[in-house]
Amino acid sequence: MxxxxxxxxxxxxxxxxxxxxxxxxxxxxxxxxxxxxxxxxxxEGIIEGYALKVNHEKLGIETKAYITLVIHRGPKVASDAQKQILAMEEVQSCDRITGDDCLCVLGYFKNNKHLISFLEKIAEYGASKTSIILEV
CATH class of the missing domain: 1.10.10.10 (Winged helix-like DNA-binding domain superfamily/Winged helix DNA-binding domain)
Structure with a gap:
Protein backbone atom coordinates (compact mmCIF):
# COMPACT_ATOMS: atom_id res chain seq x y z
CA MET A 1 0.00 0.00 0.00
CA GLU A 44 -7.08 -7.96 -0.82
CA GLY A 45 -9.75 -7.29 1.80
CA ILE A 46 -8.50 -3.80 2.62
CA ILE A 47 -11.84 -2.39 1.46
CA GLU A 48 -14.50 -4.66 2.93
CA GLY A 49 -17.56 -2.80 1.73
CA TYR A 50 -19.33 0.53 1.47
CA ALA A 51 -21.71 1.95 4.06
CA LEU A 52 -24.73 4.18 3.99
CA LYS A 53 -24.77 7.26 6.23
CA VAL A 54 -28.26 8.03 7.53
CA ASN A 55 -29.54 11.19 9.22
CA HIS A 56 -31.36 9.51 12.10
CA GLU A 57 -32.83 12.75 13.44
CA LYS A 58 -34.84 13.11 10.22
CA LEU A 59 -36.21 9.63 10.92
CA GLY A 60 -37.43 10.69 14.35
CA ILE A 61 -34.51 9.45 16.44
CA GLU A 62 -34.03 11.87 19.35
CA THR A 63 -31.97 9.78 21.75
CA LYS A 64 -28.75 7.87 21.17
CA ALA A 65 -27.05 6.03 24.01
CA TYR A 66 -24.22 3.73 24.98
CA ILE A 67 -25.38 1.06 27.36
CA THR A 68 -22.98 -1.25 29.15
CA LEU A 69 -24.14 -4.51 30.65
CA VAL A 70 -22.64 -6.62 33.41
CA ILE A 71 -23.59 -10.26 33.02
CA HIS A 72 -22.70 -12.40 36.05
CA ARG A 73 -23.63 -15.82 34.65
CA GLY A 74 -20.59 -16.62 32.50
CA PRO A 75 -19.23 -16.14 28.98
CA LYS A 76 -21.78 -18.45 27.29
CA VAL A 77 -24.63 -16.32 28.63
CA ALA A 78 -22.82 -13.15 27.51
CA SER A 79 -22.42 -14.58 24.01
CA ASP A 80 -26.10 -15.56 23.83
CA ALA A 81 -27.17 -12.17 25.20
CA GLN A 82 -25.01 -10.42 22.61
CA LYS A 83 -26.72 -12.31 19.76
CA GLN A 84 -30.20 -11.62 21.11
CA ILE A 85 -29.51 -7.93 21.75
CA LEU A 86 -27.98 -7.48 18.29
CA ALA A 87 -31.28 -8.67 16.79
CA MET A 88 -33.22 -5.82 18.45
CA GLU A 89 -34.17 -3.02 16.04
CA GLU A 90 -32.85 -0.22 18.27
CA VAL A 91 -29.36 -1.70 18.40
CA GLN A 92 -26.68 -0.35 16.07
CA SER A 93 -23.86 -2.38 17.59
CA CYS A 94 -23.27 -4.72 20.53
CA ASP A 95 -19.65 -5.45 21.38
CA ARG A 96 -18.06 -7.82 23.92
CA ILE A 97 -15.63 -5.76 25.97
CA THR A 98 -13.04 -6.23 28.71
CA GLY A 99 -13.25 -4.82 32.22
CA ASP A 100 -16.10 -4.93 34.70
CA ASP A 101 -18.71 -4.72 31.95
CA CYS A 102 -19.38 -7.54 29.48
CA LEU A 103 -21.23 -5.84 26.62
CA CYS A 104 -21.36 -2.34 25.18
CA VAL A 105 -24.49 -1.51 23.20
CA LEU A 106 -25.01 1.48 20.92
CA GLY A 107 -28.73 2.14 20.59
CA TYR A 108 -30.91 4.68 18.78
CA PHE A 109 -34.27 5.57 20.30
CA LYS A 110 -37.25 7.73 19.35
CA ASN A 111 -37.17 9.42 22.75
CA ASN A 112 -36.31 8.82 26.40
CA LYS A 113 -39.52 6.84 26.97
CA HIS A 114 -38.46 4.46 24.21
CA LEU A 115 -35.01 4.17 25.85
CA ILE A 116 -36.60 3.30 29.20
CA SER A 117 -38.69 0.59 27.53
CA PHE A 118 -35.54 -0.84 25.91
CA LEU A 119 -33.67 -0.84 29.25
CA GLU A 120 -36.53 -2.74 30.85
CA LYS A 121 -36.36 -5.29 28.01
CA ILE A 122 -32.63 -5.96 28.41
CA ALA A 123 -32.71 -6.02 32.24
CA GLU A 124 -33.12 -9.81 32.07
CA TYR A 125 -29.52 -10.09 30.79
CA GLY A 126 -27.86 -8.17 33.60
CA ALA A 127 -27.24 -4.81 35.22
CA SER A 128 -27.00 -1.89 32.81
CA LYS A 129 -25.42 1.53 32.91
CA THR A 130 -26.51 4.12 30.33
CA SER A 131 -24.71 7.13 28.88
CA ILE A 132 -26.82 9.32 26.61
CA ILE A 133 -24.90 10.77 23.66
CA LEU A 134 -25.20 14.56 23.67
CA GLU A 135 -23.23 15.31 20.50
CA VAL A 136 -21.40 13.33 17.86
Missing amino acids: DVFDKKILEMLKINARESFANIGKEVGLSAPAIGKRVRQMEE
Missing part, protein backbone atom coordinates in the same frame (compact mmCIF):
# COMPACT_ATOMS: atom_id res chain seq x y z
CA ASP A 2 1.55 3.28 -1.11
CA VAL A 3 0.71 7.00 -0.72
CA PHE A 4 -1.71 6.85 -3.66
CA ASP A 5 -3.71 4.03 -2.04
CA LYS A 6 -3.78 5.89 1.27
CA LYS A 7 -5.09 9.05 -0.39
CA ILE A 8 -7.70 7.02 -2.30
CA LEU A 9 -8.88 5.47 0.98
CA GLU A 10 -9.05 8.89 2.64
CA MET A 11 -11.25 10.20 -0.15
CA LEU A 12 -13.49 7.12 -0.15
CA LYS A 13 -13.94 7.43 3.64
CA ILE A 14 -15.31 10.93 3.11
CA ASN A 15 -17.50 9.95 0.15
CA ALA A 16 -17.63 6.29 -0.90
CA ARG A 17 -19.53 7.33 -4.05
CA GLU A 18 -16.83 9.73 -5.28
CA SER A 19 -16.08 9.12 -8.93
CA PHE A 20 -12.78 7.59 -9.96
CA ALA A 21 -12.27 10.63 -12.23
CA ASN A 22 -12.52 13.06 -9.30
CA ILE A 23 -10.28 10.91 -7.13
CA GLY A 24 -7.81 10.68 -10.01
CA LYS A 25 -7.69 14.48 -10.36
CA GLU A 26 -6.97 14.87 -6.66
CA VAL A 27 -4.41 12.04 -6.52
CA GLY A 28 -2.75 12.60 -9.88
CA LEU A 29 -3.69 9.33 -11.58
CA SER A 30 -6.13 8.40 -14.34
CA ALA A 31 -9.64 7.15 -13.57
CA PRO A 32 -8.80 3.62 -14.86
CA ALA A 33 -5.71 3.55 -12.61
CA ILE A 34 -7.87 4.52 -9.61
CA GLY A 35 -10.41 1.82 -10.53
CA LYS A 36 -7.67 -0.79 -10.72
CA ARG A 37 -6.27 0.22 -7.33
CA VAL A 38 -9.73 0.20 -5.71
CA ARG A 39 -10.52 -3.27 -7.13
CA GLN A 40 -7.14 -4.54 -5.89
CA MET A 41 -7.82 -3.17 -2.38
CA GLU A 42 -11.25 -4.85 -2.47
CA GLU A 43 -9.73 -8.19 -3.54
Whole structure:
Protein backbone atom coordinates (compact mmCIF):
# COMPACT_ATOMS: atom_id res chain seq x y z
CA MET A 1 0.00 0.00 0.00
CA ASP A 2 1.55 3.28 -1.11
CA VAL A 3 0.71 7.00 -0.72
CA PHE A 4 -1.71 6.85 -3.66
CA ASP A 5 -3.71 4.03 -2.04
CA LYS A 6 -3.78 5.89 1.27
CA LYS A 7 -5.09 9.05 -0.39
CA ILE A 8 -7.70 7.02 -2.30
CA LEU A 9 -8.88 5.47 0.98
CA GLU A 10 -9.05 8.89 2.64
CA MET A 11 -11.25 10.20 -0.15
CA LEU A 12 -13.49 7.12 -0.15
CA LYS A 13 -13.94 7.43 3.64
CA ILE A 14 -15.31 10.93 3.11
CA ASN A 15 -17.50 9.95 0.15
CA ALA A 16 -17.63 6.29 -0.90
CA ARG A 17 -19.53 7.33 -4.05
CA GLU A 18 -16.83 9.73 -5.28
CA SER A 19 -16.08 9.12 -8.93
CA PHE A 20 -12.78 7.59 -9.96
CA ALA A 21 -12.27 10.63 -12.23
CA ASN A 22 -12.52 13.06 -9.30
CA ILE A 23 -10.28 10.91 -7.13
CA GLY A 24 -7.81 10.68 -10.01
CA LYS A 25 -7.69 14.48 -10.36
CA GLU A 26 -6.97 14.87 -6.66
CA VAL A 27 -4.41 12.04 -6.52
CA GLY A 28 -2.75 12.60 -9.88
CA LEU A 29 -3.69 9.33 -11.58
CA SER A 30 -6.13 8.40 -14.34
CA ALA A 31 -9.64 7.15 -13.57
CA PRO A 32 -8.80 3.62 -14.86
CA ALA A 33 -5.71 3.55 -12.61
CA ILE A 34 -7.87 4.52 -9.61
CA GLY A 35 -10.41 1.82 -10.53
CA LYS A 36 -7.67 -0.79 -10.72
CA ARG A 37 -6.27 0.22 -7.33
CA VAL A 38 -9.73 0.20 -5.71
CA ARG A 39 -10.52 -3.27 -7.13
CA GLN A 40 -7.14 -4.54 -5.89
CA MET A 41 -7.82 -3.17 -2.38
CA GLU A 42 -11.25 -4.85 -2.47
CA GLU A 43 -9.73 -8.19 -3.54
CA GLU A 44 -7.08 -7.96 -0.82
CA GLY A 45 -9.75 -7.29 1.80
CA ILE A 46 -8.50 -3.80 2.62
CA ILE A 47 -11.84 -2.39 1.46
CA GLU A 48 -14.50 -4.66 2.93
CA GLY A 49 -17.56 -2.80 1.73
CA TYR A 50 -19.33 0.53 1.47
CA ALA A 51 -21.71 1.95 4.06
CA LEU A 52 -24.73 4.18 3.99
CA LYS A 53 -24.77 7.26 6.23
CA VAL A 54 -28.26 8.03 7.53
CA ASN A 55 -29.54 11.19 9.22
CA HIS A 56 -31.36 9.51 12.10
CA GLU A 57 -32.83 12.75 13.44
CA LYS A 58 -34.84 13.11 10.22
CA LEU A 59 -36.21 9.63 10.92
CA GLY A 60 -37.43 10.69 14.35
CA ILE A 61 -34.51 9.45 16.44
CA GLU A 62 -34.03 11.87 19.35
CA THR A 63 -31.97 9.78 21.75
CA LYS A 64 -28.75 7.87 21.17
CA ALA A 65 -27.05 6.03 24.01
CA TYR A 66 -24.22 3.73 24.98
CA ILE A 67 -25.38 1.06 27.36
CA THR A 68 -22.98 -1.25 29.15
CA LEU A 69 -24.14 -4.51 30.65
CA VAL A 70 -22.64 -6.62 33.41
CA ILE A 71 -23.59 -10.26 33.02
CA HIS A 72 -22.70 -12.40 36.05
CA ARG A 73 -23.63 -15.82 34.65
CA GLY A 74 -20.59 -16.62 32.50
CA PRO A 75 -19.23 -16.14 28.98
CA LYS A 76 -21.78 -18.45 27.29
CA VAL A 77 -24.63 -16.32 28.63
CA ALA A 78 -22.82 -13.15 27.51
CA SER A 79 -22.42 -14.58 24.01
CA ASP A 80 -26.10 -15.56 23.83
CA ALA A 81 -27.17 -12.17 25.20
CA GLN A 82 -25.01 -10.42 22.61
CA LYS A 83 -26.72 -12.31 19.76
CA GLN A 84 -30.20 -11.62 21.11
CA ILE A 85 -29.51 -7.93 21.75
CA LEU A 86 -27.98 -7.48 18.29
CA ALA A 87 -31.28 -8.67 16.79
CA MET A 88 -33.22 -5.82 18.45
CA GLU A 89 -34.17 -3.02 16.04
CA GLU A 90 -32.85 -0.22 18.27
CA VAL A 91 -29.36 -1.70 18.40
CA GLN A 92 -26.68 -0.35 16.07
CA SER A 93 -23.86 -2.38 17.59
CA CYS A 94 -23.27 -4.72 20.53
CA ASP A 95 -19.65 -5.45 21.38
CA ARG A 96 -18.06 -7.82 23.92
CA ILE A 97 -15.63 -5.76 25.97
CA THR A 98 -13.04 -6.23 28.71
CA GLY A 99 -13.25 -4.82 32.22
CA ASP A 100 -16.10 -4.93 34.70
CA ASP A 101 -18.71 -4.72 31.95
CA CYS A 102 -19.38 -7.54 29.48
CA LEU A 103 -21.23 -5.84 26.62
CA CYS A 104 -21.36 -2.34 25.18
CA VAL A 105 -24.49 -1.51 23.20
CA LEU A 106 -25.01 1.48 20.92
CA GLY A 107 -28.73 2.14 20.59
CA TYR A 108 -30.91 4.68 18.78
CA PHE A 109 -34.27 5.57 20.30
CA LYS A 110 -37.25 7.73 19.35
CA ASN A 111 -37.17 9.42 22.75
CA ASN A 112 -36.31 8.82 26.40
CA LYS A 113 -39.52 6.84 26.97
CA HIS A 114 -38.46 4.46 24.21
CA LEU A 115 -35.01 4.17 25.85
CA ILE A 116 -36.60 3.30 29.20
CA SER A 117 -38.69 0.59 27.53
CA PHE A 118 -35.54 -0.84 25.91
CA LEU A 119 -33.67 -0.84 29.25
CA GLU A 120 -36.53 -2.74 30.85
CA LYS A 121 -36.36 -5.29 28.01
CA ILE A 122 -32.63 -5.96 28.41
CA ALA A 123 -32.71 -6.02 32.24
CA GLU A 124 -33.12 -9.81 32.07
CA TYR A 125 -29.52 -10.09 30.79
CA GLY A 126 -27.86 -8.17 33.60
CA ALA A 127 -27.24 -4.81 35.22
CA SER A 128 -27.00 -1.89 32.81
CA LYS A 129 -25.42 1.53 32.91
CA THR A 130 -26.51 4.12 30.33
CA SER A 131 -24.71 7.13 28.88
CA ILE A 132 -26.82 9.32 26.61
CA ILE A 133 -24.90 10.77 23.66
CA LEU A 134 -25.20 14.56 23.67
CA GLU A 135 -23.23 15.31 20.50
CA VAL A 136 -21.40 13.33 17.86
